[in-house]
Amino acid sequence: MRIWFNKTFSTISAVLNNLRQSLPAGEVTLICTHTHSTAAVFLAADEHYLEPPDLTERDYLEWCLDFCRQHNIGLFWAGKEAVLVSQHHFLFHAIGVQVLSVADYETLILLHNKADFYAALPATVATTMDFIAVNDRDSFDSAVVALSAKHQSLCVKPAVSVFGLGFRILDTERGSISHMLEGVEYQIPLQELRLGMANTPQFDTLLVMENLAGHEWSVDCAGRHGRVLCAVQRKKSQLVGHGQSIDNNAEITGMVERLTAHYRLNGLFNIQFKEGVHGPRLLEINPRPSGGFGMACLSGANLAQIAWQGIKGEVIKPPAIKYGLKVAEVNMPVVLRD
Numbered sequence: 001m002r003i004w005f006n007k008t009f010s011t012i013s014a015v016l017n018n019l020r021q022s023l024p025a026g027e028v029t030l031i032c033t034h035t036h037s038t039a040a041v042f043l044a045a046d047e048h049y050l051e052p053p054d055l056t057e058r059d060y061l062e063w064c065l066d067f068c069r070q071h072n073i074g075l076f077w078a079g080k081e082a083v084l085v086s087q088h089h090f091l092f093h094a095i096g097v098q099v100l101s102v103a104d105y106e107t108l109i110l111l112h113n114k115a116d117f118y119a120a121l122p123a124t125v126a127t128t129m130d131f132i133a134v135n136d137r138d139s140f141d142s143a144v145v146a147l148s149a150k151h152q153s154l155c156v157k158p159a160v161s162v163f164g165l166g167f168r169i170l171d172t173e174r175g176s177i178s179h180m181l182e183g184v185e186y187q188i189p190l191q192e193l194r195l196g197m198a199n200t201p202q203f204d205t206l207l208v209m210e211n212l213a214g215h216e217w218s219v220d221c222a223g224r225h226g227r228v229l230c231a232v233q234r235k236k237s238q239l240v241g242h243g244q245s246i247d248n249n250a251e252i253t254g255m256v257e258r259l260t261a262h263y264r265l266n267g268l269f270n271i272q273f274k275e276g277v278h279g280p281r282l283l284e285i286n287p288r289p290s291g292g293f294g295m296a297c298l299s300g301a302n303l304a305q306i307a308w309q310g311i312k313g314e315v316i317k318p319p320a321i322k323y324g325l326k327v328a329e330v331n332m333p334v335v336l337r338d
Contacts, residue, residue, distance in 0.1 A: 001074040005032045007051055008079020014294035015304045016044035022305035038336040061088060068097045075100060083108045100267045102287035107263050111285050115159035115205045125262045126255040126282040131209040137197035143208040153211035158204060169211055214275025219256055220296035222303045224310035226264035230303060231256050232296040243328035246299045252280050268307050295327040
């Protein structure tokens with residue numbers, strides 16, 4: 001089958017490499033597209049092509065349909081405009097192309113906004129941290145007062161964000177010059193943040209949350225329409241440079257299974273958790289492979305292969321996961337195609 005991965009995050013290279021390692025020669029042809037001629041993912045593909053850099057929404061959707069026709073695509077693994085593509089599977093099915101989306105349109109929209117996602121999440125499925133969504137300084141001040149009465153430390157994060165961008169712990173003691181001189185990361189002085197809000201009467205939704213100070217888990221998953229086929233937990237060390245370990249936390253396993261079933265998650269996706277004083281709490285569901293996907297596959301579970309087996313409807317034998325295995329990533333120099 002000819003499988004097309006359109007423009008997406010660079011981590012898709014690990015997916016292509018793990019597919020190539022696990023499948024018989026000739027079973028699939030891996031095709032990828034990108035707007036840059038030197039995209040690193042081209043090194044992992046059998047065929048690669050350039051995408052028009054300026055197309056969005058409906059124009060991009062039409063381009064995708066034309067690309068599928070011209071290149072005899074059997075499976076479209078959507079990255080760019082994945083939400084829009086999920087709403088138009090019928091257009092691809094009409095030309096004989098199967099589409100892999102992590103969830104349906106409504107779910108992908110919900111996952112994109114953490115304020116809406118947290119508010120709608122049933123407590124019986126998974127537990128999040130304590131939070132309040134705010135859009136102005138008055139509501140921010142009220143949220144800080146309310147949450148400070150219950151939690152020793154607070155943090156903030158935009159409701160719409162990727163890669164942890166915008167996450168800051170509220171510092172009630174030091175100013176920004178101390179942060180700069182001391183090399184403090186991921187913190188922001190509370191009073192200086194408030195001063196900044198004075199010039200912005202309304203701002204995009206910000207979450208004020210209890211700060212979870214414990215370990216963090218990144219769970220890389222392969223699923224098929226609400227059923228977990230395999231999930232690998234990576235527990236991150238709190239010490240810089242000490243790597244991650246393949247873990248088997250039962251509470252996290254339960255939440256992953258319930259979240260996958262509740263949102264009918266499909267293909268490859270990632271779920272993040274962090275530990276607070278009352279145990280692990282859900283941070284987010286990423287509807288795509290994570291940056292650490294390659295490390296997860298070192299556990300003995302080739303998640304890309306398992307997802308492909310799920311797509312084909314094969315019976316999947318649970319892999320022997322190497323719990324306790326320590327993993328890390330190292331940079332490797334390469335020559336890019338031009």
